[in-house]
Amino acid sequence: MFAPGTLRRVSEEAIVAAWRQLLAQHASTWCALERELGEKHGLGPSEFEVLDRMVESGHDKFRVQELADAVHLSQSALSRLIARLERAGLVGRNICEADRRGIFVCITPEGRARHAAALPTHRAVLAATLTPSTPALVE
Amino acid sequence: MFAPGTLRRVSEEAIVAAWRQLLAQHASTWCALERELGEKHGLGPSEFEVLDRMVESGHDKFRVQELADAVHLSQSALSRLIARLERAGLVGRNICEADRRGIFVCITPEGRARHAAALPTHRAVLAATLTPSTPALVE
DNA sequence: CGAGATTACATGCAATCGCATCTAATGCAA
DNA sequence: TTGCATTAGATGCGATTGCATGTAATCTCG
Numbered sequence: 001m002f003a004p005g006t007l008r009r010v011s012e013e014a015i016v017a018a019w020r021q022l023l024a025q026h027a028s029t030w031c032a033l034e035r036e037l038g039e040k041h042g043l044g045p046s047e048f049e050v051l052d053r054m055v056e057s058g059h060d061k062f063r064v065q066e067l068a069d070a071v072h073l074s075q076s077a078l079s080r081l082i083a084r085l086e087r088a089g090l091v092g093r094n095i096c097e098a099d100r101r102g103i104f105v106c107i108t109p110e111g112r113a114r115h116a117a118a119l120p121t122h123r124a125v126l127a128a129t130l131t132p133s134t135p136a137l138v139e
Numbered sequence: 140m141f142a143p144g145t146l147r148r149v150s151e152e153a154i155v156a157a158w159r160q161l162l163a164q165h166a167s168t169w170c171a172l173e174r175e176l177g178e179k180h181g182l183g184p185s186e187f188e189v190l191d192r193m194v195e196s197g198h199d200k201f202r203v204q205e206l207a208d209a210v211h212l213s214q215s216a217l218s219r220l221i222a223r224l225e226r227a228g229l230v231g232r233n234i235c236e237a238d239r240r241g242i243f244v245c246i247t248p249e250g251r252a253r254h255a256a257a258l259p260t261h262r263a264v265l266a267a268t269l270t271p272s273t274p275a276l277v278e
Numbered sequence: 279c280g281a282g283a284t285t286a287c288a289t290g291c292a293a294t295c296g297c298a299t300c301t302a303a304t305g306c307a308a
Numbered sequence: 309t310t311g312c313a314t315t316a317g318a319t320g321c322g323a324t325t326g327c328a329t330g331t332a333a334t335c336t337c338g
Contacts, residue, residue, distance in 0.1 A: 015265045019168065022269075026165045027211035029158065034326095044294090064317060072166035074296050079318055081294090101303045101316040126154045130161075173296095183324085203287060213326050218288060220324090240286040240333045 029129045036125050041118040042088075046071055046081060048122055051090065051115040054107045061094075061104040090114055168268045175264050180257040181227075185210055185220060187261055190229065190254040193246045200233075200243040229253055 033045040043051075049071045054062060068078035082105055085091040090111035096102040107115075172184040182190075188210045193201060207217035221244055224230040229250035235241040246254075 010266070010270055012262055012266075015262070015269055019265050019269055022161060022165060022168075023211060026161060029161075046294090072162060075317070076297080076319075077295055079316095083318090096316095099304070099316080101301095103317070123151055123154070126158050127149070127151075130154055130158055131149055185324090214287070215289080215327080216325055222288090235286095238286080238334070240331095242287070 025130065029126065032125045032129045033122065036121050037118055040121050041114060043114065043118055046073060046077075047085060048115070048118055050078075050081060050085065051107065051111055052119075052122070054091075054105070055112060055115050060106045061096075062106075063102055064105065067105065085111070164269065168265065171264045171268050172261065175260050176257055179260055180253060182253065182257055185212060185216075186224060187254070187257055189217075189220060189224065190246065190250055191258075191261070193230075193244070194251060194254050199245045200235075201245075202241055203244065206244065224250070 030045055033048070037043045037045060037048050041048075050067055053067065053070050054060075064078050064082060065075055067082070068075050071078070073081065082091060082093065086093055090108060092106045092108055094104045094106060096104050169184055172187070176182045176184060176187050180187075189206055192206065192209050193199075203217050203221060204214055206221070207214050210217070212220065221230060221232065225232055229247060231245045231247055233243045233245055235243050
């Protein structure tokens with residue numbers, strides 16, 4: 001069915017088409033999250049994502065770099081994002097006594113409440129925006 | 140196999156996992172394009188994408204809004220992006236005589252040359268970064 | 279024809295981002 | 309211990325973005 005050596009070869013058009021579909025899905029979903037989370041809960045997508053990671057992981061005390069990796073932002077962007085969340089009272093910054101260069105980012109009760117309030121909105125946007133062209137997700 | 144009504148139901152975890160995979164693929168591919176296209180050809184991913192659309196479509200004369208929709212940018216962002224490409228000599232702005240509010244964006248010979256030079260880099264990045272977790276793309 | 283609505287694009291502005299750099303704390307070797 | 313490299317996070321800076329608005333041309337309806 002395939003010429004020799006073509007099993008792992010992918011046509012250039014297929015890759016480009018996949019990339020463009022990824023771009024389109026990313027743009028529409030991201031914009032929808034920005035609008036819905038922003039209007040209803042005063043959160044940006046990245047901010048929600050950080051809170052979401054902190055809540056789901058169970059534990060407290062996160063390093064800045066750890067969160068930066070999780071949400072695909074630079075260390076500097078995460079530093080400022082944490083500063084915004086701190087100003088909003090959603091997380092706290094505690095000096096790590098074991099290594100006083102670092103800090104522990106801790107979610108506050110208000111942070112948990114805001115996340116809990118925003119969670120249904122977030123999931124609803126994903127379900128509405130992301131599902132149509134990803135039928136492979138049916139369990 | 141499925142309980143009634145579950146055929147189109149998708150587990151929340153599956154949707155979230157799909158979204159996070161999309162975010163991860165987008166981030167890694169976008170950053171790789173930014174680095175490679177920027178270093179080797181002085182182009183950003185969006186700028187290349189605009190040139191790519193103009194070249195592949197065959198025709199000349201694009202409206203700003205048309206390009207904005209294609210690359211998922213706002214009209215204002217596209218306006219400035221076109222201004223940058225124009226300063227670089229890669230596209231031209233011609234007043235549309237039929238409707239003097241609008242402009243036609245036209246790629247220049249230098250624009251075509253820059254695109255042609257950057258094309259292999261772009262495709263190589265996509266192939267290297269995007270293929271691993273998308274085996275469904277095999278033709 | 280003429281006034282107001284609409285459309286196409288440009289631009290002021292504030293927000294966020296990444297890179298480079300800074301500061302402070304730690305680690306390691308002489 | 310002392311000095312230098314390294315690491316964690318903060319910050320100055322320039323660039324890009326979206327929203328709101330501005331400007332100019334077109335359209336519409338009376």
